[in-house]
Amino acid sequence: MPARLSYPEASVGDILAGSARRYPDRVALRDGDDTLTYAELHEQALRFARGLRERGITEGDAVALHQPNSLWFPVTYYGILLAGAVVAPLNPTLPPAALRAQLDEAGARAAVTHPATAPALIAAGTDGLELVAVVPPSAVAPGDPARPDGTVPLAELLAGDPEPGPRVPPDAVAHLSFTGGTTGRSKAVQVLHRHVVANCLQFTCWRAAAVPAVDPGGGIFLDPVAEAATEYTNQPGQGVSIAVAPFFHAMGLVGQSIGVLAGLTSVLAGRFDPERFLELAEKFEATQIAGSPALFHALLAAPAAQGRALPAVRVVNSGAAPIDTTTLRALRTLFPRACVVEGYGLTEATMGVTSGIVDPDDPVPIGSVGLPVFDTEIEIRDLVQTGSRVPDGETGELWARGPQITAGYHGHPELTAEQFVDGWLRTGDLARCDERGHVYIVGRAKDMLIYKGYNVYPGQLEEILSGHPAVAQVSVIGVPAADAGEIPAAYVVARPDASPAPGPALAEELMAHVSARVAPYQRVREVRFLEALPTSAAGKVLKAELRRAHKP
Incomplete structure (x- = not known):
């Protein structure tokens, strides 16, 4: 393989166009018994793009995608981009207040929702939305086919003939993807078309042993390098x-375009169910699966996995958190012919920064998240002297370019200046590198924790808990959990007049207080009461002491 890739001047829509021409009759998506070939997916996306333009959505307008995974998510995703508009993927499980905040942050002019998620969108308020389209229910995303008042069925936006939209420049914004960021505030990351194209090529060329190519119509495809296979x-x-990763998440959103570029058939699994997942993998002879360690823990613990082997699977992609050696060994029993590949990334880097390589003669060391992908530089810098690199083997903060x-x-120039410095991204993650450049993630700066692959920020939870009248002080830490990686645990100093008094009833009330204000993955899972929080001489809460003292 070459040391560097040549990236075409292209948009995300050119990825789909290239595969539609190269693999027109190949099934791109399967949702229960419903399928779309690559040619059909491209045609439906062009129809949706036209429907948006005819209803006044123009280049640069933000369109929120507020729906679960289904056949219609990729149709509407690519349609928005082909119209020259911007995709704002929103977590469909967000409560109305948080959803409203993200709609405002993105400046959304339109939204695409689903019968099961539309009530939350309506409760959040549709002020400022000139169009609310509703996709139909499907096998993996069931729901009441009745359409809420004031909304437009997807069929109306697909009614026109497909026609090309504007030529979208590579420097146009493709996504406004939400992340908690290192401060825990919900912020929209501006992901340009060229960023998505580059990240898709970085990962797909790496794993498909191919280099980028462009067809006469400007579509992107892969040119195999036979000797590198x-x-x-x-x-x-x-x-x-x-496909089980949620499409609103960077791993699922960019991952779908990686699959399209590779010409894969994606079988949609819907909400994760271990038995169903294994049935689909076996029935359709899946060659690739992807997930987080938490997903793999649940998969391996399921009765359906016991004594089972799926030899058709050749690559298992793991991300979101480091995977332990026990799980690695168990995965190799379930998938006896597969190579387990770990990777590392974050939304501020579109999706991915490092990856293991699929080379049996040069295995990645256990515990490593691989090497920087094509054309990516990694530096491990001193936490205090941020311009100074630390020696190989020592821990510091990971910077990437x-x-x-x-x-x-989006809309936060001061935060951008803090995290994006001279072309480098300050990730906020602690890591080390070995002498060959393999990256090992050690921890996370600013006490972020990872629950089932999702970033959870204690500061946000502490702020919510502090708003409860029974709470005097609170500190939230991440504690290990076998089935989730880490869970948020709150240590609370109650007010003297707290009612109910500190105990199980108040703990349940505080957890419910948080649950009503955050997405399910952000919920506090434990509450413990203390007379006082441990603090330093400067009054800073010593979270390390709370972690050391925590007992399951």
């Missing part, structure tokens, strides 16, 4: 994946 290489236009590093935070 291994037994784990996914040849372009072949393979099947089971490459064509996938995004344009910063």
